[in-house]
Amino acid sequence: MSSRKSKRRQHIPQRTCVGCRTVLPKRSLTRIVNGPDGVKVDPTGKAPGRGAYLHNLQSCWKKALPGSLARALRTELTDETIEELSLYMKNLADEQLD
Numbered sequence: 438m439s440s441r442k443s444k445r446r447q448h449i450p451q452r453t454c455v456g457c458r459t460v461l462p463k464r465s466l467t468r469i470v471n472g473p474d475g476v477k478v479d480p481t482g483k484a485p486g487r488g489a490y491l492h493n494l495q496s497c498w499k500k501a502l503p504g505s506l507a508r509a510l511r512t513e514l515t516d517e518t519i520e521e522l523s524l525y526m527k528n529l530a531d532e533q534l535d
Contacts, residue, residue, distance in 0.1 A: 452490040455509045456497025466490040469522070471510040476518045478525050487511060498526040 450463040463482070470479040472486025479488065489509035491497050502522060507514045514522075 454492045454497055454501075455489050455505045456491050456494075456499075456501035459492070461492075463490070465492075467493055469506065469510065471512050476510060476512065476514060476522070478522070493529050495526055495529050495531050498522070498529065502526075 451460050452463045452466055453460050454466060468479040468482045468484075468488045468490055470477055470484045470486040470488045472479075472484050477484070482488075487510055489501075489506055491501055491506070501509075502514070502519060506522075
């Protein structure tokens with residue numbers, strides 16, 4: 438037996454962007470939650486309800502809003518909700534910065 442202590446690697450939670458299907462660390466994505474107050478952007482990442490994750494890129498939001506976001510949240514998105522999420526999307530970058 439070895440007397441050395443093995444170092445444990447830090448676990449980094451991974452999530453999939455519902456727009457582009459890329460797997461990334463959870464903290465680098467924006468969480469949208471279907472909770473008691475309806476579908477909202479969750480900046481804390483801890484709001485109760487079913488969550489889905491998106492990149493902070495307009496291209497991913499444009500892909501997700503028509504269908505994959507609603508499927509991931511297991512709900513129908515109302516016109517009002519789509520409008521609110523679209524307003525949030527307009528403040529995001531147009532393309533990924535490397």
